[in-house]
Amino acid sequence: MPRNLDLTALRSFVAVADTGGVTKASGFLNLTQSAVSMQLKRLEESLGASLFNRSARSLALTGAGDQLLGYARRMIELNDEVIGRMSDSAFEGELVLGVPHDIVYPAIPRVLQAFASEFPRMRVNLVSSFTRNLKAMFARGECDFILTTEDGCDPGGETLIRRPLVWVGAPGGAAWRGRPVRVAFGAHCIFRSGALRALDAADIAWELAVESDSDRAIEAIVSADLAIHAMIAGSEPPHTEVIAHGGALPDLGQQRINLYMSDLARGEVPQRFAELVRQHYLLA
Structure with a gap:
């Protein structure tokens, strides 16, 4: 038999x-x-x-x-x-996308809208977290795609774009002038250690104004002109702005926005999703 x-x-x-x-x-x-x-x-x-x-x-x-x-x-x-x-379910299923909160806008809503238009029966589960957390989730097989903000790019990743890392503060604020300068970073923020090292190298005294993993809490204290923060240029939230410090604060260099795609994300649909991500980040 x-x-x-x-x-x-x-x-x-x-x-x-x-x-x-x-x-x-x-x-x-x-x-x-x-x-x-x-x-x-x-x-x-x-x-x-x-x-x-x-x-x-x-x-x-x-x-x-x-x-x-x-x-x-x-x-x-x-x-x-x-x-x-x-x-008639060839394009039916779910993709899991992980993105750091500070690069969700403006590209990700456009990616999701374009993808939903082409594949209305596909679902995208969006996970927003810190780059370190997203890379750990990806390693465990919990995400099909992740975007990261990093100095470099690990094997298997693809750098979509490079952008400056900038100091941000309240519009017209003066917190950046204070010494020690007060800074606000989440404990797991991937920019934190590099920004603090840059301040140390420039011999600028600093102190943490908040110890929180809440993005809203950090945004609130920065927009109140009680601290400054570091973000990728173009991703600064409302009620904040890039600080025009004229060299009074250290340069923070550039960051890469990287795309990692699972080995199991095969076929027309995942490939098209990756293509949309590439297109919209280059346009963002």
């Missing part, structure tokens, strides 16, 4: 092969690690072959695994094509 391969198990196999481990694959598949491991075990038992070399520090495909991978991709693609054509 012919035997049938389990497509769910094949999806788990491909996800683990693409990501190099069960932990990250389970995040993308929205399954527990034990469930993914069980599916792999059953797949190996049904084929009578070991698909991964588990003696290494990370999972590596065996010869049988390499042979199966191409077949598995084709079977999954054919299955999805049939389902899409027969049920």
Whole structure:
């Protein structure tokens, strides 16, 4: 009697092969690690072959695994094509996008609107957090895409644009003139350490005016002219402005806005989403 391969198990196999481990694959598949491991075990038992070399520090495909991978991709693609054509749900599903709060505007609303117009049955789950948190989520397989603000760019990332990092304060404010200058940063703000180092290097005394991870709290104290903050040029919120300090404050250099795309985000829809992100950040 012919035997049938389990497509769910094949999806788990491909996800683990693409990501190099069960932990990250389970995040993308929205399954527990034990469930993914069980599916792999059953797949190996049904084929009578070991698909991964588990003696290494990370999972590596065996010869049988390499042979199966191409077949598995084709079977999954054919299955999805049939389902899409027969049920009219080819472009239905969800993408998870992580973005730091300070670069959400103005590009992201335009990206979401354009994407929804082209793929009305797709949902985008927007996660806003600090770059460090987003990179950790991405590593765990919890996001399909993330945007980051960084000095450099990790392997697998793509720099979309470089922009200056600037000091911002209240419109017409004088907080930047005070010594020690009062600064407002969240504990996890990726700009914090670099900005404080720049002040130290310029021999400018400083003190923290607020210790909060609330963006609103930081904006409030800055707009009240009680502290200054550092942001990417063009992202300053209402009731604040770039400080025209004439060199009285240190230059903060440039920051990259990077795009990271999951290895599992394949196909026409994710590629089109990435294209829209690229287009709108270049125009923003």
